[in-house]
Amino acid sequence: MKKIISISLLINFYILCPIFSFAENITDTTSTADGNTYYSSNNSMIETKNSLTTETINDKESTLSSSSDYLSKEKKAYFEQANLVMSTSLTGNGTVASPFKVYNADHLATVAKMINDSSYTTTTNSGTVYINLMSDITLDGNMINFINNRNPIIIDGATNHNNVNNFSIFFTGNSTSGYGLFSLGSANMTITFKNINFGSKEFAKNNYYGFCQTTKANNTINIQDVNYYAEEGGQPFYSTGSNSVLNFIGYNTFVVTSNGVSNQEFAEFSGAINFKEDSKTAIVQKTNTSLAFIWIHSNLTMNVESNAEVFIQSGKTELFYPSKPASLNIDSKAKFTYLFDNKLTYIDPSTVFADPSTYQYITVTGNTGATSNNFFDSNSTLDIFIDEQAQLNFITSNLPFQTGKLVINSQDSSSVKFMNQTQTNPALNSKNTSIDIKNSTTNNTIYNFRKSPNKNGDPISELVLPNKSSETLTNNLSNYNVLAFEPAVKVGGVSAMGSSGFDVESKTPFSKITSQLTDVSSTLDSHYTYKAQYYITSDTNNILSDTTLNNLYKDTVQVATHIDGSINKPVNTIPSTPTITSDKTTSATLNHLFSGMYIIYGRLAVINTSDNQTFYTTWNHLSTEIKPYQAVTLPTLIDINADVNYRSVNNKPELIFNNKTTYPISNQSNQIINIKPTLLIEKNQNNIDIVPDKPNINNDKKKLQLQLISNPYNLQWNLGDLTSLQSLELQPYWDTSHNKTNFNLGGAYSGPYLTTSPATLNYTVVFSINPK
Structure with missing residues (x-):
């Protein structure tokens, strides 16, 4: 922590004219066909647009002439030795078509003066300012200050703009002076540093106000494909204005590991630090001075966006200082690792994103002197949100984490882990420390908050149900060397298929819904068994709450009614990785259901066989349909001769x-x-009339009154009068008491009975069948 000197004006001892680079007397002016004017001196050429006239230049000529020896012999020797005095000219106007091409520090200073001038945006470039480094550049403490230009600035150090062999910016000034290498001197500015190496093993000095410092509000610094190395003055960032934004894009590495002078925090900051989507950022900040990894000036939010990876190696006493609330958001499939180690030796940043077995270590003698490992210097809260398949690791090589209230909201995260690599010492101390983790799953996952004791012993499991929180850990934190919050039992969803028809093999009809859970996995040991549970209902107008379903579901009843019901399927084991085969073990069928639309609710019960305690995932649901299936058995032939007797009256x-x-x-x-x-329907060869009323035996000839009579249903169908018959209602196939009836024949025949040939009755009876 240090105080910043307020700077709103560019301080530059060598550049006296905003359109000149490091130069001596102007000796010649040349106009060219492209409309630009090139001003020649014995050391450099400056390109400017038509709007900057020769008269403007000549107004400054006398001043330059009288100051032609403003560089001391010592400084000239230094620049010559550093290969900074070049015969190559500064060219370009900062547009995308003609970027500034700078070869030395003076060129950078000249560009800053040009674009700081309000006329630049009105006459030359109203858009993004492009600055391309054309060689390695050394800054000696004369800060490059950008001010007033609200248009984005991009400084690109790519040698061929394919991110290969990037140019470097070195620093040889005072590491503790109140100036960084660059500065944003006014608010609402944006600058991007890309494809640049700041420092090296050979040139390991920097400034502890950061390589681009700002105290103004609403400024954004973008870091893209940057490498930073310092052993003195190692503090990459100083952005203390309100609502500052620091974005990391692409692949970035930062290494500060030394007991050298003025190596302080990674950043003094206020605002939002964003590790952008798909980026990789490796940070080493191990020094013997200052307290924290990040010094919070007013507020801090750190965002690790989707698929981004952040690996921090710190030897600092605190993660954050002073004790102000901070938040850490880790988006889907992102990974954030904070490794505390108070030894200066560190893992090569180029290897930290590979498997730990392939880590390569850079040996540095000594340690940081940290004797504790704190989240904050005193009581404060770190709010952490971790999204789907994201990982959060707090790892210590020796000293346990302590001093901070951690409130963690996990929404289907891959893991949250606190670990001490010694395996015998605690990952966290109980001193002013607490952890509360909420399982905000959206895909029905039960989490296991596993605690591994410091000494030999079985891990202790705490199952955290969906939308529930773990028990807040405080006093007993120091008992465990690993605390891991990881998915234990996961149910991705429920599937179901309705079907109806006739089973030829069993010669029975069916009307059923077969359900199974999907993407089911469990990392629990053999002390646990499982049961897939389903509730099926034809109430498709309402989505039932978990509380309602818990009351409706009956574990011992297979079928409650034929419009809803409960069913379950015991499952002994579930694999740690979901498979189609394992999902099928949860399959259960509810038969004897009416046709129609249904909603199927499914969950998994997890039973601890040691104490018979049962845990449940939340209910998942989806809808399916059972198609109508209609099959009615009717008599194929009514043989009257087999059902009649004759008598004499x-x-x-x-x-x-x-x-x-x-x-x-x-x-x-x-x-x-x-x-x-x-x-x-009368058929061929029929010679008997079916009549509605009882025929007259003496007078009628070949008249038959024919009735179908069902006594259980008190039903008579007169086949001679079909105009107003009562319908027979039959229940579905599973209601074997009410799905069928037997008919007998009734009626009367007129005769004659003594004939030379038989009377033939030949009709077809057509039935109507309608679902209720």
């Missing part, structure tokens, strides 16, 4: 029905049906 023969033969009608459908005869 008043010495005359009479036909009576003996009821010995029954004619069944049964419903094999998945619906309630109404059935009745609706049409009588």
